[in-house]
Amino acid sequence: MPEPTTRRGKDTKSRIVGLAAALMYERGVNATSIEDILAASGTGKSQFYHYFSSKEELVAEVLGHQLDQVLQEQSLFPLDTWEGISAWFQAMVDMQQNQRGYRGCPLGSISSQLLDQGEPLRSRAADAFTRWESFLGDGLRAMQVRGLLCDDADPDTLAESTIAVLQGGYLLSSTKRDIRPMRHALAIALSQLRSYAPSSRQPR
Amino acid sequence: MPEPTTRRGKDTKSRIVGLAAALMYERGVNATSIEDILAASGTGKSQFYHYFSSKEELVAEVLGHQLDQVLQEQSLFPLDTWEGISAWFQAMVDMQQNQRGYRGCPLGSISSQLLDQGEPLRSRAADAFTRWESFLGDGLRAMQVRGLLCDDADPDTLAESTIAVLQGGYLLSSTKRDIRPMRHALAIALSQLRSYAPSSRQPR
DNA sequence: CAGGAACTGTACCGAGGAGTACAAACGCTG
DNA sequence: CAGCGTTTGTACTCCTCGGTACAGTTCCTG
Incomplete structure (x- = not known):
């Protein structure tokens, strides 16, 4: 300590x-x-x-380390434009399939292993996700201010849902060693986000 | 043996x-x-x-057991109607929050723990997901035949994506002990499916 | 050049868990 | 009821792993 x-x-x-x-x-x-x-x-x-x-304390620090990694990777893309978000999604697909060899999300895979490890670690994992989401949420909010996103969209909820869909894609792709589920999941996430763009105004 | x-x-x-x-x-x-x-x-x-x-062999059987459970639960709902799918989604949300106490998907949570357990178990988990998907895929195909789903929709891909989104919702909700991410994820999955309904014909 | 705090090396302990040995009991078949 | 394959009880082995003890080294400070 x-x-x-x-x-x-x-x-x-x-x-x-x-x-x-x-x-x-x-x-x-x-x-x-x-x-x-x-x-x-x-x-x-x-x-x-x-x-x-203890080992538990190490795991807590590892979790923080992985969060930093994820945020750092993500900061390479401007998450306050549609192009930036698309590029970010594409980069995650490429990495999962190449460098990472279908080992899953650096943050998500460790988080899923902490669910049964008792309370302190579980809530830290929850915090890590929340921090990740707020990064994306900030970008979406900025888009909202600039009129790229409807005013009735809730950036934080959208961000949370996006990360959820992303995690599902990671899990299926890692399990099947096939990039397609992740690609399709991200396509869904993107179309969900885009449905809140003022131009393509569909009622939900 | x-x-x-x-x-x-x-x-x-x-x-x-x-x-x-x-x-x-x-x-x-x-x-x-x-x-x-x-x-x-x-x-x-x-x-x-x-x-x-060995324990590994037991785990393999447990995986099959969990798949059976999931398919059995699912068979309570007619997955070849929009109402059936909605009811199924709603039931999963209710269970996750009540009986299950945010412990995740019976199949997904165990599968995620097998990713690092070596090859035989990983591919068995992949098979389990695939079998789950084909159940849903069959329902979607039936809907397609009856004209409830566009002909250009690919039922198997849609099923895979739906399960992926569902898994992401499970993961976030278990981690955060909050039902909202799962509810939102399922809403996204449903709207994605519905976008292939002939009536609400949007270009994607 | 002390002297102490920060840092490091190594040997050890105790618990728990996967897997084995071997003998006993059950229950069907002839 | 004799015999044999199936099923079950118990005790034990081996090994890994988290954690501790304690002694030694480095290096900054005065």
């Missing part, structure tokens, strides 16, 4: 979190032992328990 | 699978030990290893 003060300490701790995130993303949270992480990061147990009181 | 021949044997095996399914659904696959299952079902280890060669 003591935060590292020296450069060396900070480096060690962040190396542990980074490697833990990568391994847990690949193999799953439960299938990743502390010792795996320490071996991969070239550190010893005493370092680990110097910075983390 | 020997299938039980006597009534007593069949009963024991199915009791094990049923209890295992319930416990794994509640606590997660990894958090459910063989001994937990045996204690709950009042059986001993020798029975277990008489009927299953």
Whole structure:
């Protein structure tokens, strides 16, 4: 629990979190032992328990790390234009199929594994999703101000639904090792958003 | 691996699978030990290893059991009418919030936990989803024949997308312990389906 | 160049869980 | 009722993994 003060300490701790995130993303949270992480990061147990009181605490930090990753990737796209959103969707499809090899959403896959891990972790996962959504919600709000989105659209609800649909696509695509469910899910999400564009005014 | 021949044997095996399914659904696959299952079902280890060669084989059977449950629930609704689909969606929302206490989709939650459990289980989960989808796909095809769905709609793709959106709703709602994401996701799924109804003919 | 705090190495402990051994009991068939 | 395959009870082994103990090293500060 003591935060590292020296450069060396900070480096060690962040190396542990980074490697833990990568391994847990690949193999799953439960299938990743502390010792795996320490071996991969070239550190010893005493370092680990110097910075983390338990595995649970590590998982909490990994969750935050994954959220940061997701937000960082997302910040490459201007989520306050239709083109930006389309590009973001397309990029997620490309990554899932190429770099990621159908391993799912970096945030979603870990979150789903925390549902049965007791209360503190579950609510942290919920917070992570909410923060992700508010990023997208902010973009949608900006579009609303500029008249790209109807005034009666609720940006936060739209954002939440979009992330939900996205997660469903990730799950099916990971399970089937087939990019199509994700592509179709994102197409649905986009058409849902677009149905709130003032031009294509359909009654819902 | 020997299938039980006597009534007593069949009963024991199915009791094990049923209890295992319930416990794994509640606590997660990894958090459910063989001994937990045996204690709950009042059986001993020798029975277990008489009927299953490993925990992995048990999990495979549990997956099939959950698929059966889902298909059985679903068969209560006529999935070849708009009313039937609406009622089915509504029932899932109600169950998730009441009986199930936000524990997710009986099939989806276990499937997501099998992604990192190696190849045989992952592909079995994929098959389970596919079989679920074809159930819905059959209903949509029937609607198509009766003119309730456009001819240019692809029932199987629509079914897959619907299940994907549904899973995303389940995940967000379980994580947040809030029924709204699931309700909104299902609303999106329904409006997506309805957009293929001949009456409300919008270009996509 | 002390001296102490931050950091690191290594050996160990205890719990739990998957899987095995082996013997006993059941129940159908002849 | 004798015999044999099916089913069941119990005790045990082996191993992994989270967590602890304790000693050693680094490195900044005065």
